[in-house]
Amino acid sequence: xxxxxxxxxxxxxxxxxxxxxxxxxxxxxxxxxxxxxxxxxxxxxxxxxxxxxxxxxxxxxxxxxxxxxxxxxxxxxxxxxxxxxxxxxxxxxxxxxxxxxxxxxxxxxxxxxxxxxxxxxxxxxxxxxxxxxxxxxxxxxxxxxxxxxxxxxxxxxxxxxxxxxxxxxxxxxxxxxxxxxxxxxxxxxxxxxxxxxxxxxxxxxxxxxxxxxxx
Numbered sequence: 433x434x435x436x437x438x439x440x441x442x443x444x445x446x447x448x449x450x451x452x453x454x455x456x457x458x459x460x461x462x463x464x465x466x467x468x469x470x471x472x473x474x475x476x477x478x479x480x481x482x483x484x485x486x487x488x489x490x491x492x493x494x495x496x497x498x499x500x501x502x503x504x505x506x507x508x509x510x511x512x513x514x515x516x517x518x519x520x521x522x523x524x525x526x527x528x529x530x531x532x533x534x535x536x537x538x539x540x541x542x543x544x545x546x547x548x549x550x551x552x553x554x555x556x557x558x559x560x561x562x563x564x565x566x567x568x569x570x571x572x573x574x575x576x577x578x579x580x581x582x583x584x585x586x587x588x589x590x591x592x593x594x595x596x597x598x599x600x601x602x603x604x605x606x607x608x609x610x611x612x613x614x615x616x617x618x619x620x621x622x623x624x625x626x627x628x629x630x631x632x633x634x635x636x637x638x639x640x641x642x643x644x645x646x647x
Contacts, residue, residue, distance in 0.1 A: 437554050438465045440483040442474040442500070443516070444493050448539060452487055452516070455543045459550055471495035478504055483511060485534075485553055490517040496640060498524075501531045512553045519637070523624050525564060527580060527641060534558050581622060581635075586642050588615050589635045592628060 490497035
């Protein structure tokens with residue numbers, strides 16, 4: 433490939449950022465234009481270099497990755513964004529695809545996968561995990577569905593965070609306990625969790641997304 437692809441790495445963990453940089457430098461036709469430790473530095477380097485690909489950590493100290501992605505795509509729609517995260521984000525794929533993110537991969541991904549992904553992005557293609565691909569095929573007739581919690585589910589989770597039991601929640605919203613049990617089971621499925629503690633942890637982690645989805 434004759435064209436040099438410029439890549440920006442955004443990660444607040446210096447060792448991870450350097451390891452990612454070392455992996456990417458092994459790819460022919462790649463130039464690392466900078467490493468940013470937070471969203472502010474990322475946006476400054478975006479304006480300075482206008483990279484072709486950005487490896488963007490989801491949890492940055494000053495802003496969430498999806499919020500930064502929205503800003504970047506608003507100014508530089510041709511830039512490929514790779515959400516590069518140490519936490520599991522499969523339940524947010526529809527949300528991130530809606531922001532026109534090009535890929536979502538784990539920080540535990542092998543160097544081979546990372547290099548393959550960049551090679552594909554340079555050709556304007558991407559990779560999708562097989563389980564997600566299968567889910568996309570099943571859902572293809574209903575592209576507007578998302579895995580985000582709806583208003584009622586957010587209200588239920590808010591009460592769970594406050595420590596209410598299913599019985600107390602049923603009294604609060606004037607529903608039967610069975611109905612509340614069904615709500616909670618559906619919430620667990622959407623969040624990909626199996627316990628109340630896991631649900632609370634994941635809800636708090638992504639509350640900004642659920643809140644923005646309600647506006």
